[in-house]
Amino acid sequence: MAPLADLSGKRGLVLGIANEHSIAAGCAAAFAEAGAELAVTYLEERAKPYVQPVAEAVGAKILAPCDVRVRGQLEGLFQRLEREWGELDFVLHSIAFAEREDLHTSVLNCSAEGFALAMDVSCHSFLRTAKFAAPLMTKGGSLMTVTFYGSDRVVENYNLMGPVKAALEASVRYVAADLADRGIRAHAISAGPVKTRAASGIGRFDELMDQVRERTPAGRLVTIEEIGRIAAFLASEAGAPMTGSVVYADNGFHTVA
Template sequence: MSPFSLAGKKGLVIGIANDQSIAWGCAQQFHAAGAELAVSYLNEKAKPYVAPLAERIDALLLGPCDVRESGQLRGVFEAVTEQWGELDFVLHSIAFAPKDDLHGRVVDCSRDGFAQAMDVSCHSFIRVAQYAEPLMKNGGSLLTVTFYGAEKVVTDYNLMGPVKAALESVTRYMAAELGEKGIRVNAISPGPLKTRAASGIQRFDEMMARAADRAPQHTLVTIEEIGDYANFLVSDGARTVTGGVHYVDAGYNIVA
């Protein structure tokens, strides 16, 4: 069997909003590689967009998961425990910041807005690891999604830059702490692309145009291309790859 096959593996995908989501691109590739999947949706408003996608990938579980709501993330993992009793990988692809804080200077962001952004976008990944750890009895893979604005200042990325920087640091620390149990923790860093989450960033079309112009390959990446790399990271082919930030951005990150 190919080391990149996910046949027999069970995975949870958190963060599909619609068919333009990075999480959807990843879920499609996980499914194509043979994984059994569980999928969450944000709320009842989002469910009509996510449920048909879950059917397309034969998801065995579909449930609500707003990490701001007490008990919902735990409920997802309880359902996974009841269905499978184990888990091989989780994709965490969620982020949020209040609009007023996201559109303003970092210097001007509110305490509450900063706390909300950090809780949803970063601390929720820690909570995912807490719930996933006992289910990953034979090791596993935790994967989150970041952006180059964590490393360098990107115009209009604003508050999400420091928040994603924290997420990348959390990735490294959790990789160190969970490594002895065979649990790998990685972050995938795509170039800018049009998603529902990205639409909240001011002048995002300009950011995408700059990225395509600057990247050595002069193109934007697709959610399917991101999914291909995500598939590698959760597969046995990446069994000794952990603690890294992995760029899928047509080379955008290497150009000064």
């Protein structure tokens, strides 16, 4: 299939690839297919063997560690991008985390420390990413993050990630307003459930996928490739008039849920 967006001559950063099944991996593949030059990250050395094949497949020029919980690591990544590239056109932020004991209990019973950690990693890291990326987007650009329908409606077993993703979507709107005069736009891509390493931490996730499949008008789940094509469009000049949006990539599930 021919690429639906043109990213020739553009440079982008993809944060949050865990392995070839990640939503971020599907997005990276779509960016590369559309002609972009990429930098991709892995969480830590144990994760590198799972991410490196993805980086090689998309021809990534930069492969670097990035754990937003480690002080200075995100800043160091952007310093490297500034040294080696000097500019940046788009960023995909696909990072989320909650401690298992806080995720697997009700929002009433999650710990304050666990809630704060989930908010910092899953939401505030997007704000920090936007802050560091903006000076490199001298010709404008696109900032994208990944969210889920549980931000807007109660989804069984999604628990504290619901309010965290709601905060992320609100942050996108404020970032879009703050950076509009620089020609930098921001979006939250609300992806339907995909069986990824991150999603496996959600209780009874397989049941959720079955329920969504049954209730989705098309009767099928979205793929990481389909999500990637939407991300590539948003990163391209074709998506320039859009900003501050929650863009649904869920085969219409949000319309009937």
